[in-house]
């Protein structure tokens with residue numbers, strides 16, 4: 552028994568020279584929810600369709616549960632109906648002339664499952680998706696969220712080897728989408744199924760996934776847990792695509808292996824390096840706005856991690872307020888939780904940098920600080936503790 556899903560060297564081009572999928576490799580473990588995340592046109596749906604057997608790749612291999620279903624070079628192509636997959640799409644695709652129970656029972660009827668077993672399995676799966684009381688309702692009378700749960704129940708009822716979901720929540724209103732995404736994770740986890748889920752919505756990916764695969768231009772940039780991805784993005788694109796982030800230019804004062812100290816707005820900041828780099832190298836520091844703290848200027852002794860600044864603008868968002876803060880020529884974004892904003896435009900504030908080392912990416916260009924400059928820069932910090 553191999554991994555639940557193994558994709559190796561997958562490539563597909565619909566037009567010459569413009570690959571929709573570009574040498575993509577990905578392994579999804581048994582019982583894992585993997586999410587393909589990326590901007591429109593990056594190749595998420597094409598990848599899912601290759602796994603489903605709705606598209607033939609130009610190169611690469613796909614194995615489901617250890618069984619090869621596609622090998623472009625080996626001439627293997629198992630048709631979709633023999634891959635034992637569950638599929639849920641944006642459009643619910645349920646039969647309008649059948650009631651809820653008949654819709655969910657349909658795949659079992661097609662597989663020749665007995666009437667009695669059908670009834671038991673349909674009841675169990677309707678319980679799971681919270682639609683037991685709707686079993687005899689016509690699907691025409693259901694809300695969007697209920698209809699999508701019927702589609703989900705129908706794809707779960709025959710216990711597929713792999714569940715494929717393509718933006719299944721995107722037709723629903725915001726409140727329902729948020730509720731159903733949490734429910735969806737709970738339901739999939741209770742069945743123990745392996746799932747591959749496509750979305751362009753980073754908050755949906757973070758809430759649903761065990762691991763997220765970020766794609767751009769057909770390529771896989773990073774495949775990692777939501778916390779790893781959010782806190783240790785491999786590059787600026789992943790950092791920005793996974794949520795708001797401050798990408799700040801800085802210079803490494805010291806560096807050893809993956810640890811270092813960077814100079815940012817005249818302050819020394821401990822950093823963790825995405826890739827080993829030498830002192831004097833230009834880096835980009837990634838700090839999430841919610842990891843910065845604000846306090847009124849002059850309330851306490853200016854300590855090592857506090858940067859004096861001024862509020863440029865604020866955006867009140869109800870549960871939180873976002874601030875743009877100007878610090879020594881840099882503009883930082885900071886977020887404060889709570890429904891009452893504490894600062895107004897023009898306020899003098901201090902920005903407290905996180906205590907734990909900040910994440911530093913190699914910058915495209917190194918500014919190459921000449922030897923001897925770094926110690927001088929260090930002396931400029933008012934309180935180099």
Ligand SMILES: Nc1ncnc2c1ncn2[C@@H]1O[C@H](COP(=O)(O)OP(=O)(O)OP(=O)(O)O)[C@@H](O)[C@H]1O
Pocket residue numbers: 565566570571589590591592593594595596597598751
């Ligand atoms: N059948 C097709 N014929 C021609 N080009 C296609 C076809 N399907 C996809 N493409 C192209 O391949 C690229 C990847 O498309 P794909 O649908 O996989 O992206 P996606 O990441 O799922 O985007 P979205 O989030 O908008 O659905 C796009 O440039 C798209 O235009």
